[in-house]
Amino acid sequence: MLRCKLDIVLIRAYQVSVRYYTVLEKIVVQFMKQGDSTTMKIRFWPTLAVALICVGANAQWTGPDTDIPAFHTTAPARSATLPPILHGKQLTGPNFQLPWQAKVYQDAAKIPTVLYQLPCYCRCDRALGHQSLHSCFEDLHGAECSTCAKEGFYAYRMTRKGWTAKQIRAGIERGDWKVIDLNAEAKSMKHS
Numbered sequence: 001m002l003r004c005k006l007d008i009v010l011i012r013a014y015q016v017s018v019r020y021y022t023v024l025e026k027i028v029v030q031f032m033k034q035g036d037s038t039t040m041k042i043r044f045w046p047t048l049a050v051a052l053i054c055v056g057a058n059a060q061w062t063g064p065d066t067d068i069p070a071f072h073t074t075a076p077a078r079s080a081t082l083p084p085i086l087h088g089k090q091l092t093g094p095n096f097q098l099p100w101q102a103k104v105y106q107d108a109a110k111i112p113t114v115l116y117q118l119p120c121y122c123r124c125d126r127a128l129g130h131q132s133l134h135s136c137f138e139d140l141h142g143a144e145c146s147t148c149a150k151e152g153f154y155a156y157r158m159t160r161k162g163w164t165a166k167q168i169r170a171g172i173e174r175g176d177w178k179v180i181d182l183n184a185e186a187k188s189m190k191h192s
Helices: 002-034 037-061 099-108 112-116 146-160 165-174 182-191
Strands: none
Touching (some): 099 146, 112 146, 112 165, 146 182
16 A cells, blocks of 8 residues: 555656646756756756755645545534535436436435535635535536536445445545446436
8 A cells, every 4th residue: 555655646746747847947958058068057957956855845735635526524413504405306307318417417316415524626625615515516516527427326336335434535536437338327217
């Protein structure tokens, strides 16, 4: 497990360093244009050292363990009222043309407190201000986004198997939801 996390951090550091490579390349070209090799040595090596420190620091703060989308660690208080998940006639129209689109909302409505405790890896917390996977089904986003839909089906399937929200969240963080086939879910709903 530790080896896997170290590999992920090293991969992330490499990805960040590739971004900085372009900047470093421009700096080298600028120094080469100056023509004075003494000036280049005096300016280039400290600049390179600072750039490498920045790459390392950036990789440290943007690791996959700290980059989990928004979610709630516990179920909502019993007295709390969650915003409603779309239902009934709201599940018709141009955003619900595919069979799985209405089905995922129907399943989501059966497990609202579980969805409240799950992150959504389409990053709608950043783009739309969503607070958890539950937020995706409060509006049309869950019907328009395959990531949200797959996570919703995954959460419902695992809840039916008796998994806790914490176990489901761990599965989502591992990416287990990615194997969900939305078309297969639509076909299986006809047989269930």
